[in-house]
Amino acid sequence: MSNGNLDNQRQNEQRCEQEIEDIRRGVRSGNITPDTSVIRFSDEALDEQKHSIRIADEKVGLAVQAYDLVDTHIQQLDQYLKKFDEELRRERENAAITGVHTSSPDGNTKSGKNEGGRGGRKKTRQTASTQTATAAALAAATEALATSVNPTGMDLDIPVDPNEPTYCFCNQVSYGEMVACDNPDCKIEWFHFGCVGLKEQPKGKWYCSTCAATRNRRRGK
Ligand SMILES: [Zn+2]
Ligand SMILES: [Zn+2]
Structure with a gap:
């Protein structure tokens, strides 16, 4: 996984935490403001919530990407291991033919x-x-x-x-x-x-x- 992806993920997490903090602050101040601003705040909170969900989806997407990448590498390693086993076997057969009659x-x-x-x-x-x-x-x-x-x-x-x-x-x-x-x-x-x-x-x-x-x-x- 590239550093860019990791940075993205870290930024998204920070944004998530920022949103939550904003909402918390809004709730605190919203409780002592007149009703109209409470309603306005409620709409804002809903928007923030949607935004959070979108960011969370992005996070899931990145995690899936990371998983696929790791999976690909494991498959490559498996293939290399198989090739290595094959080579070892061939070398051993060669040694048996040439060295041990x-x-x-x-x-x-x-x-x-x-x-x-x-x-x-x-x-x-x-x-x-x-x-x-x-x-x-x-x-x-x-x-x-x-x-x-x-x-x-x-x-x-x-x-x-x-x-x-x-x-x-x-x-x-x-x-x-x-x-x-x-x-x-x-x-x-x-x-x-x-x-x-x-x-x-x-x-x-x-x-x-x-x-x-x-x-x-x-x-x-
Ligand atoms: Zn074994
Ligand atoms: Zn068998």
Whole structure:
């Protein structure tokens, strides 16, 4: 929001307060003047009231404008975050292809899911060897990101433990309860309960918002 709008709003508020003060003073003096002036004052008060309402409407308009502006910025940030996630994923895949030939991070998470998929659907820890492979890929990706993918010059100093693979929309290490997306082609597969608004393991099939949207679109056609 521009400073002009903020100044406008502040001025409007001051004008509002001024009107109220004028009316108050008018009431005080109006009480001791003859009837005709009371009537004249009453008309003036009505005008002032209409004026106040008009200013209040202006205030609402400005607030809506401010809200829309903030909303636009949030959407831009969301898009940037999505792009950043995409780039991070690509960098990690590149690192896996060029640096680690034994196994890709995708393969690791799939095997982890299958182990945990039966019975309690609890996430199982990956073995030390696959973790090391993922860690190497992740470290390479993080390094590549730090040097090449920083288009806005933003400080991307997010502390990442290179020994832990990351999951979820938030791209963080696993913690607490995790839920698996039932779409076998899901890009992420594992999600934090808090990030997807869950309190307990869902009964039956569960799909992340991305896969749910894709499925709904397919079903709609
Ligand atoms: Zn998360
Ligand atoms: Zn999914």
